[in-house]
Amino acid sequence: MNETKPSSDRGKIAKYLDTVDQRAADLYKNIGDKSLDQPKLALSYLAALANALEELRVVEEEICRHNEVLQQARQELENERHRYQELFDFAPDGYLVTDIHGKIHDANRAAAELLNVPQKYLSSKVLTNFVPEEQRRVFRSLLLQLRSIDRIQEWEISLLARSKPRFEAAITVVTVKDSKGKVIALRWLIRDITARKQMEAQLHQIQLQNLELIEADRVKAQFIATMSHELRTPLNAILGFSSLLLRHVQRRFEPQQFTMIERIFENGRHLLSLIDDVLDFSKLRSHQLELQLETFDLANLVVTTVEELKPLGAKKNLDLQVHLVQDHILVVNDRNRVRQIIVNLLSNAIKFTDEGQILIEVDLMPRAHLTITVRDTGIGIAEADLTFIFQEFRQANQTMTRSHGGTGLGLAITKALTELIGGNISVESELGQGSTFIVELPCQVQLSTRKKL
Incomplete structure (x- = not known):
């Protein structure tokens, strides 16, 4: 069924009604003027009446159709109003x-x-x-x-x-x-938005607390640096005098007295090492540690460092071995910082290894990189502890390692130094099966491309 506009339908229906009304009026007038005795005339009037009735039927159908359209439109409007009311209410x-x-x-x-x-x-x-x-x-x-x-x-x-x-x-x-x-x-x-406003207030408070923590961390780093320098001065004097006594006046003291002086020297050196760790960590945290790049032979540095630490391993009957991919490996890096990384890893291996051996390997890799690997046969690290092994002030199995001493900064400093010179460090270990630390470094460090802490 073709749909038309309501105004068009109304006009069409009105036209039908006018036509029927006019025909009815003409018929009525003609009937009044003529006699019905003439059969033909009567038949024509009846035909006209039938036509008028047919027109009325057409008008009736149009009206019914129009009513249906109006009813459908009214129902749609009611449904729409109901949907709107539901959306409004709920x-x-x-x-x-x-x-x-x-x-x-x-x-x-x-x-x-x-x-x-x-x-x-x-x-x-x-x-x-x-x-x-x-x-x-x-x-x-x-x-x-x-x-x-x-x-x-x-x-x-x-x-x-x-x-x-x-x-x-x-x-x-x-x-x-x-x-x-x-x-x-x-x-x-x-x-x-009460909850949102509360969250915003909490976030603002957290931001203020973060600023306070940053400032407190800065003050703490400054205090640590100052105290470290202040402690190093008298400590160096103690080490100097005790070393002098050990070298020149050994025969003047009884063996027991000499042992006491030796302990003073060893404990002073250990304390100085701890202070150096704290000072280095403070500098790394505050981004004040600058690299001094130079060209040097890494193979020679590794061999020399191992020789210096062999007496420490000999006290525990540990065998320190070196494996180099070639006799000379020229690199551009900070010699002191690379040495510090090697010393930290070897010292850590010696500390947590009671028997067996420690092996340090240097291998060349693609894309102008190299690896320094330190393997030990020590106590190993549990899988659950591997996730925080490089965090500061943390040691795997705190109860066990208390007997070994240390600040818990060695591996954290090693990781920070490694990243400072554009490298990365990883560890593979199993409890009771020893540990393997792998340091990957670029053969040539550029200050513009090194990683920021």
């Missing part, structure tokens, strides 16, 4: 419709829950009554401005619910205009 945010003065005409369930007033009782209430007294003047000014600006988006304001604490709300207001452009109503969307 929307998660509060929706209100008010007049231009803020008097409530309609409200959904969410709005009733926010304001803690039954939905049926919200009608005719003034929205200004739910605004705290100190904000009402601003709120009334807002209502006046809406007539010219048409819309306000996400305006944050406090609202007072009945018999409940005030809450923070974000309000969006849109004007409703008639066909002449006059504002006749206001539509409100109200969203409770």
Whole structure:
């Protein structure tokens, strides 16, 4: 069935009715003027009447069809209104419709829950009554401005619910205009943002605390650096004098006295090593440690460093071995920092190995890189401890390693130094099966490309 506009249907039906009415009037007039004794004339009148009745049937059908269309349109409008009402009532945010003065005409369930007033009782209430007294003047000014600006988006304001604490709300207001452009109503969307505001306040507090922690960390690093320098001066004097006594006046002391002086020297050197670790860690944390690049023979450095540490391993009957991929390996790096990495790894291996051997290997790799690998047959590291083995002030199995001493900074410093010179470090270990530390370094370090801590 072809659909036509209602106005077109009405015009067509009116035309049919006019035609039928005119024919009926003509028939009535003719009947009044003529005698029905003439059969032919009577038959023509009956035919005209039949035509008029047929026209009326057509008009009736058109009216029925038109009514069906109207009924269908009315049902669709009703369904649409019902869907809109459901969306309005069950929307998660509060929706209100008010007049231009803020008097409530309609409200959904969410709005009733926010304001803690039954939905049926919200009608005719003034929205200004739910605004705290100190904000009402601003709120009334807002209502006046809406007539010219048409819309306000996400305006944050406090609202007072009945018999409940005030809450923070974000309000969006849109004007409703008639066909002449006059504002006749206001539509409100109200969203409770109390939780969001609380989160923002907490985030702001956390940011302030972070700034305080950063400042405290800076002050701590400065204090550590100052104290480390202050401690090193008298400690170096103690080491110097005790070393002098050990070298030149050994025959003047009894063996027991000589042993005591030797202990002073060894403990002083150990204390100096701990202070150096703390100072290096402080410099690394504050990004104050600068590299001094030079060209040197890494193979020679490894052999020399191992020779220096062999007496430490000999005290535990450990066999220190070196395996080099070639006799001379020229690199561009910070010699002292590379040596510190090797010393830390070897010292750590010696500390946690009671028997067996320690092997250090140097291999060349593609893309101008090399690896320094330190393997030991020590106590090993549990799988659960591998995740934090390079964290500062942490040692695998704290109870066991207390007997070995140390600050827990050695591996953290090693990792930081390795990254400072553009490399990386990894570990492979199993509890009771020893450990393997692998350091990968570039053969030539460039200050512009080295990693930042």
